[in-house]
Every structure is written in C-alpha cells, then in structure tokens.
Amino acid sequence: MSPPHPNPGTEPSLRLPARFRLKHSADFAAIRATRSNLAGRYLVLAGRRVENATHFQFGLITGRKIGPAVDRNRVRRRLREIIRHHQQELLPHWQWVVIARWRAAQASQARLEQDWLRLAQRLGILAPRPSP
RNA sequence: UGGAUGGGCCGGAGUGAUCGCUCGUCGGUGCUGCCUCGGCAGCGCGCGGACGAGAGGAAAGUCCGGGCACCCCAGGGCAACGUGCCACCUGAAAAGGUGGGGAUCGGCGGCGCAAGCCCCGGUCACGGACAGUGUCACAGAAAACAUACCGCCGCCUGGCAACAGGAGGUAAGGGUGAAAAGGCGAGGUAAGAGCUCACCGCUCCAACCGCAAGGAAGGAGGCAGGACAAACCCCACGUGGUGCAAGACAAAGCAGGAGAAACGGCCCGCCCUGGCCGCAAAUCCCGCCCCGGCGGGAUGGAUAACUCCGGGUAUUAGUCGCAUCUCUUCGGAGGGCGGGACGGGCAACCGUCCGGCAGACAAAUGAUCACACCAGAGGCCGCAAGGCCCGAGGACAGAACCCGGCUUAUGAAGGCCCAUCCACCUC
RNA sequence: GUCCCCGUAGUUCAAUGGAUAGAACGAGGGUUUCCUAAACUCUAAAUACAGGUUCGAUUCCUGUCGGGGAUA
Numbered sequence: 001m002s003p004p005h006p007n008p009g010t011e012p013s014l015r016l017p018a019r020f021r022l023k024h025s026a027d028f029a030a031i032r033a034t035r036s037n038l039a040g041r042y043l044v045l046a047g048r049r050v051e052n053a054t055h056f057q058f059g060l061i062t063g064r065k066i067g068p069a070v071d072r073n074r075v076r077r078r079l080r081e082i083i084r085h086h087q088q089e090l091l092p093h094w095q096w097v098v099i100a101r102w103r104a105a106q107a108s109q110a111r112l113e114q115d116w117l118r119l120a121q122r123l124g125i126l127a128p129r130p131s132p
Numbered sequence: 133u134g135g136a137u138g139g140g141c142c143g144g145a146g147u148g149a150u151c152g153c154u155c156g157u158c159g160g161u162g163c164u165g166c167c168u169c170g171g172c173a174g175c176g177c178g179c180g181g182a183c184g185a186g187a188g189g190a191a192a193g194u195c196c197g198g199g200c201a202c203c204c205c206a207g208g209g210c211a212a213c214g215u216g217c218c219a220c221c222u223g224a225a226a227a228g229g230u231g232g233g234g235a236u237c238g239g240c241g242g243c244g245c246a247a248g249c250c251c252c253g254g255u256c257a258c259g260g261a262c263a264g265u266g267u268c269a270c271a272g273a274a275a276a277c278a279u280a281c282c283g284c285c286g287c288c289u290g291g292c293a294a295c296a297g298g299a300g301g302u303a304a305g306g307g308u309g310a311a312a313a314g315g316c317g318a319g320g321u322a323a324g325a326g327c328u329c330a331c332c333g334c335u336c337c338a339a340c341c342g343c344a345a346g347g348a349a350g351g352a353g354g355c356a357g358g359a360c361a362a363a364c365c366c367c368a369c370g371u372g373g374u375g376c377a378a379g380a381c382a383a384a385g386c387a388g389g390a391g392a393a394a395c396g397g398c399c400c401g402c403c404c405u406g407g408c409c410g411c412a413a414a415u416c417c418c419g420c421c422c423c424g425g426c427g428g429g430a431u432g433g434a435u436a437a438c439u440c441c442g443g444g445u446a447u448u449a450g451u452c453g454c455a456u457c458u459c460u461u462c463g464g465a466g467g468g469c470g471g472g473a474c475g476g477g478c479a480a481c482c483g484u485c486c487g488g489c490a491g492a493c494a495a496a497u498g499a500u501c502a503c504a505c506c507a508g509a510g511g512c513c514g515c516a517a518g519g520c521c522c523g524a525g526g527a528c529a530g531a532a533c534c535c536g537g538c539u540u541a542u543g544a545a546g547g548c549c550c551a552u553c554c555a556c557c558u559c
Numbered sequence: 560g561u562c563c564c565c566g567u568a569g570u571u572c573a574a575u576g577g578a579u580a581g582a583a584c585g586a587g588g589g590u591u592u593c594c595u596a597a598a599c600u601c602u603a604a605a606u607a608c609a610g611g612u613u614c615g616a617u618u619c620c621u622g623u624c625g626g627g628g629a630u631a
Contacts, residue, residue, distance in 0.1 A: 014151060023459065023494050059494065068192090070529055077153085077498045084152065085499085109499070 016084040022059035022095060031059075031097050038119050042104040042112055043079075045119040047096025056090050056125070058083060061099040071105040082113045086120075094125045 022028065030048060037046045050057075060079055062072040079098055083090075104112065120126045 016152075018153080018496085021494075025494080028494080061494080068529075073495095073530060074498080076494095077496095081152075081499045 014084055014087070016080065016087060020055055020057055022057050022097065027057075027095060028059060028061075028097060031095060036123070037099075038122050039101075040115040040119045042101055042107045042115045043119060044099040044101060045096060045116070045123055046099070047094050047123055047125060050093050050095050053093040053095070055092050056087075057095045059095075059097040061097060062104075063100075065102045066100055067102075067105050075100045075104050078109055078112060079116070082109075082116055086117070086126075089127050090120075091125050091127050096123065096125060 031046050034046065034048045036048070037044055060076050062075050064072075066072050066075055079100065083098075098116070107115075117126075
C-alpha cells in the first residue's frame with residue numbers, strides 16, 4: 001500500500017523468499033504451546049521470541065473452514081503480500097503464525113492489512129515507528 | 133432469407149506499468165576447503181543480477197478403465213464382485229457413435245362400431261419367470277393345480293301369497309384391488325359360459341426373410357397364461373490384491389537380532405495340483421554361446437503381536453542383515469498431445485523431421501495503479517418517454533505419479549446447431 | 560493425496576419393501592397452584608437432494624450434496 005518510491009536506488013529490498021517461512025510442525029507446536037493467541041476479526045496471531053535469530057520467520061495457517069482450495073490459496077497469497085510490504089518494520093528474533101479465520105475469504109485486501117497491523121502492534125513484533 | 137423466444141454444443145475472461153513468488157540456464161560476488169597458485173569443489177547449492185518458462189476444461193467428485201510399482205512362481209476349482217438385445221465403426225481397455233430389433237408411454241394422427249392394427253415422436257441397467265426357492269401388505273368371497281359375498285337361474289320343501297329354507301347350476305352384472313384366468317358382437321341357454329361362430333389378441337408348429345437380435349405367410353389349439361431377478365438365483369462373459377503416503381537408492385548415531393523342527397512362505401478368502409524356497413535353489417536382468425548351458429549381478433530371511441509345541445544354555449570378534457533421523461536423491465516429466473515445415477493422397481487422413489509443452493512438498497500465478505469492456509447495489513430530475521450522477525462487482529474454480537472416459541459446477545465476448553412463432557420471397 | 564464409512568423430529572436413537580414413520584429428552588398450549596417446580600394432558604415437528612426399479616421405497620439401484628474416520 002506504500003506509494004511508489006520516488007528514487008528506487010534507496011528503496012530497501014522487498015523480497016520475501018520462502019526461506020523465511022516456518023515449515024516444521026515442531027515450530028508450529030512450540031508457538032501454539034505459548035498460548036499467546038490474539039484474535040482479530042479476520043485473523044489470529046501468535047508468536048514467540050527466538051533470541052539468536054537474525055531474521056523473523058512466519059507461518060500461515062488456512063484451514064478448511066475458509067473454503068475450497070482456491071480461497072485458501074488466495075488468502076495465503078494476500079497475507080504474504082501484506083507481510084512482504086511491512087517486512088522492514090518487523091523485529092527479528094521472532095517466530096509467529098498467522099491463522100486466517102473463515103471471514104478472511106470475504107475480506108478486502110485493505111481490511112486484512114488493517115487487521116494484521118493491529119494484531120502485530122498488540123503482539124509487539126513491530127518496530128517502534130520512527131518519529132517523523 | 134431475416135427476426136424473436138427457448139434449448140443444446142464449441143469457446144475459456146482484455147491491455148500496460150511497478151513491486152514480488154517458484155523452477156531452469158548463464159555471468160558476477162562472499163566465505164570455506166584442496167591445490168601443480170591458477171583453478172576446482174562445497175555452502176542444507178549463501179548474496180545480488182540477466183534471460184527463459186509457469187494451472188484447467190473441468191485441474192473437482194473419485195464413479196469406471198489402463199500405464200507403472202511391490203507382494204517367490206505357474207495351473208485349476210469354489211466363493212466373492214462386476215457386466216448383460218443384435219450388427220458395424222473408433223479405442224489399449226473402459227467407454228462413445230451409427231444403424232437395426234423388441235418393450236413401453238404419448239398423439240385433436242390414419243383405418244375400424246369396438247377391440248385392435250398401422251404411422252409418428254419420446255423413453256428404456258433390454259439375458260433368463262416351465263431350473264428351483266421366496267414374496268405379493270391392506271381391501272376383497274377368492275391372490276396363483278383359483279374362488280363364490282351380493283347377484284342370476286330352474287328344481288325340491290313350507291306357505292293362499294310376498295317370501296323363507298335346502299341341495300345344486302352359473303361367472304354375464306355389482307363390489308374390492310396395482311393385478312381377478314382373453315376383447316367386441318352374434319348365436320345359444322332355465323340362467324350362463326370359447327359352449328359355438330366371425331374379427332382381433334394369445335400359445336404351439338412353421339414355409340420363407342435376415343450376418344444376427346429377431347420378423348413372419350400359413351397351419352393347429354378354444355385359451356394353456358400373473359408380477360417381481362435394481363428378491364435369492366440360473367446362464368454367458370470377465371476380474372489377483374494393494375496403491376506413488378506404491379516403491380527404489382544412499383544413509384549417521386543408538387539399541388537389538390542370527391540355530392533346528394512342528395511348520396511356514398508362495399496372487400486378499402476357502403481348497404486342490406505342480407514346481408520351489410527356508411544360505412542355496414527359484415525368479416528377473418546383463419554378457420558369452422555349440423541354443424542349451426556357462427559366467428556375472430539383483431531380489432529373497434516364520435509371525436503385526438500374544439499364545440502353544442519342541443530343542444538348547446553359545447553370545448566375544450568379524451561378517452551378514454535391518455533401514456530409523458533426513459529442508460536427501462530417484463520414482464516425477466516420460467508417454468501422448470497439439471504447432472510448424474516437407475512428402476504422399478481428390479479428400480478424410482497418413483508418414484518423416486524440427487522445435488514446444490507447470491512442477492511443488494506448511495506446497496509457486498499475487499498485490500497495487502491506470503486505461504478499456506460488461507454490468508445496475510444505489511442516488512437525483514421529470515406526469516411520462518427518458519436524461520444525468522455514481523460506479524460496488526467481474527462464471528465455475530487451483531495441478532500434486534501420468535493418461536483415457538463418466539458425472540457434476542460454470543459457461544462472458546464470439547460462433548454453430550435444433551425446435552416453435554412471425555414477416556418476406558420463390559414454386 | 561489415497562482408501563473407507565455414515566446421513567430419520569431441535570437432540571439421542573428405533574422401524575421384514577406395506578404410509579397413519581415410533582420412543583425418550585427438549586419446545587409450545589392447557590389442567591392443577593396465590594406463583595413456580597413436579598405431576599397429568601394435548602399439540603407441532605423428520606426419512607439430505609434428484610432420478611429410477613416396484614402396485615407400493617426410510618429400506619433396493621444410480622447420481623449429486625453434506626458430515627465423519629483411517630493412513631506419513
């Protein structure tokens with residue numbers, strides 16, 4: 001949602017390869033064990049601190065209640081896009097999981113982003129905003 | 133020929149920019165290791181870049197059929213399951229198509245008094261109901277070597293009579309039912325009845341026609357005969373099971389194992405026959421070759437487990453075997469398909485060559501903006517026809533080993549076909 | 560992904576191919592009570608959907624839809 005940067009030379013990298021994603025059920029189970037779930041209208045966010053990490057890692061969960069495979073895939077892509085745009089504001093040494101609720105399939109991109117930002121603020125994985 | 137309405141089929145969702153995702157190829161660069169000092173290798177193939185490629189007609193449901201893989205092997209019977217009119221065509225098979233036969237339903241259709249026959253159209257999981265067994269509720273007198281409730285009929289007894297009773301005849305009429313042992317008419321009779329007759333139907337035989345399913349002139353029989361096999365079943369034909377989470381290679385570390393027999397294994401279940409195995413045969417592959425052998429390699433080690441029987445008291449080394457962790461590798465991008473070129477053929481089509489066709493494993497196609505196109509959620513003006521503003525929202529839906537069908541969902545723009553109605557033209 | 564199973568009142572379960580589809584709990588109305596509860600009584604309410612076989616289908620067959628289970 002950030003407007004096109006005036007000079008692309010100073011634009012920080014917005015790449016978000018699959019390396020930063022959680023892929024082991026042990027990680028998901030560890031985050032689940034922290035019982036740190038924060039619920040929004042469309043999403044649920046949970047996370048834990050990992051002290052020696054150099055980059056944050058995230059996982060996405062889109063259950064069957066969201067809908068058929070088309071809807072589940074689309075929700076995952078949209079959530080990745082939101083995280084990709086905000087990755088410079090996110091603190092490292094965190095592992096967290098975003099769980100999509102069933103309403104997320106009908107939500108617009110702007111509403112999803114708003115919901116996610118609010119939850120990220122509450123969990124404390126956002127870097128403090130540089131005062132203008 | 134044109135238009136409207138309805139239905140079916142094909143088709144598969146615009147353009148551009150920016151930032152991204154997955155895979156491949158090629159440079160650059162960082163770190164580590166080796167080293168003949170210039171290269172090579174590695175990094176769970178780091179970091180950044182260039183180029184190329186990147187979901188469907190149904191990718192879906194998982195309803196069929198194959199390929200492929202494993203389960204020592206081969207043959208047979210039973211069981212289980214599946215399929216079911218005939219011919220031809222396409223296909224590996226499932227399946228699809230064309231034509232024919234039969235049944236059934238329908239028609240302001242034709243003939244006929246009617247029954248019925250013919251014609252046209254729709255539908256059909258359409259072998260067999262004398263191989264056997266079973267079921268047919270309720271109603272009804274009677275429901276499957278039929279029966280007699282109300283009736284009808286004459287006879288006998290009683291009675292003046294109406295009528296009542298008795299032993300019979302009958303199945304036309306009434307009534308019940310999904311279904312009641314041919315139909316209409318005439319004769320006949322006490323009343324009736326295929327009892328007799330005409331026509332029609334039915335059963336049996338059948339010239340002849342047809343590749344066949346089957347049809348059928350004609351003859352005989354006064355009528356034998358219910359339905360259900362998507363009830364059990366019979367007949368014919370077919371089918372081994374499990375499924376890529378199949379399976380194969382590599383494989384640290386830790387722990388455990390290794391004999392013999394009863395017997396077990398051997399294509400799910402039960403059984404039979406043969407071959408064979410339990411450390412050397414069998415099966416498969418490769419090579420040689422005098423064609424039946426030789427050599428090499430691979431596969432292969434009771435049970436899921438408890439229990440039972442027998443034997444035994446050996447566990448150290450080596451060897452063999454097992455195959456877990458795995459951001460491992462393979463299986464897995466082939467087969468087929470469509471595109472182009474050339475050649476052959478009147479053509480449908482056939483052949484050759486070229487280049488092309490996603491590939492993951494917490495799973496790649498998205499987001500934003502702009503411009504087009506389709507749209508009315510809405511608002512304003514107007515008596516109305518209509519005009520203006522605003523523009524939400526863009527069909528069904530996402531590959532997971534591959535392929536062929538079936539079914540279901542949706543089918544924009546554009547195109548094709550069919551039916552009905554209207555208009556015009558020609559004969 | 561693959562392989563299976565199941566759909567009956569609001570809920571939990573019944574019902575040889577015979578329809579008026581049953582029972583318990585629950586819901587609603589009434590009787591009783593000063594008012595509730597309890598008790599008694601009455602009522603409503605269902606075969607997932609669409610076809611087919613059959614005289615007749617919850618049951619048999621086919622196809623959709625929905626739910627659940629096993630499997631690394």
